[in-house]
Amino acid sequence: EVPALPGGEGLVMVANVASGTSDRVRALCDALPDAEVVECEPEDIPAELEKAADHARVLGVCGGDGTVNAAAEVALRHGLPLAVLPGGTLNHFAYDLGVEDVRDLCGALERGEGVRVDVGRFASGGRQGVFLNTFSLGVYPELVREREHWSSRIGGWPAGVLAAVRVLRADRHP
Structure with a gap:
């Protein structure tokens, strides 16, 4: 309560x-x-x-x-x-x-x-x-994984854009 x-x-x-x-x-x-x-x-x-x-x-x-x-x-x-x-x-x-x-x-x-x-x-x-956690299925976890792969090299926001392009153009996500 x-x-x-x-x-x-x-x-x-x-x-x-x-x-x-x-x-x-x-x-x-x-x-x-x-x-x-x-x-x-x-x-x-x-x-x-x-x-x-x-x-x-x-x-x-x-x-x-x-x-x-x-x-x-x-x-x-x-x-x-x-x-x-x-x-x-x-x-x-x-x-x-x-x-x-x-x-x-x-x-x-x-x-x-x-x-x-x-x-x-x-x-x-x-x-x-x-x-505490939240749970996501589908494209979002793929975006996070790809963004984390690139963020240390090119920075957070550019990595987010690159991740979106790579994941949304690929046919490999659920």
């Missing part, structure tokens, strides 16, 4: 400033004036998430996949709902939840709407953690 947070009261949002989140965070502060927002550098995120979880009714996060995964682990450990504001590059997880911008998140928070999601756990090389 997710509590309704009129004006954002009870939300503590931790934002990764390295993810280019400042515009989204300002919009969130305007829309939910009673929310607490903590903007921090990537290395401070784990500690800030722990501090936020100590007094939040809902733990919020704005950043990329790594930031969201870190927040999911803290929220799970503290038994808190997690509010995700897209702030990374692709934001597949937030988009799959139906949260594309501040308006979507604010509406859900004020109405107390949420969805239950699966969380995966991993242990590898002495490290443990959790991860």
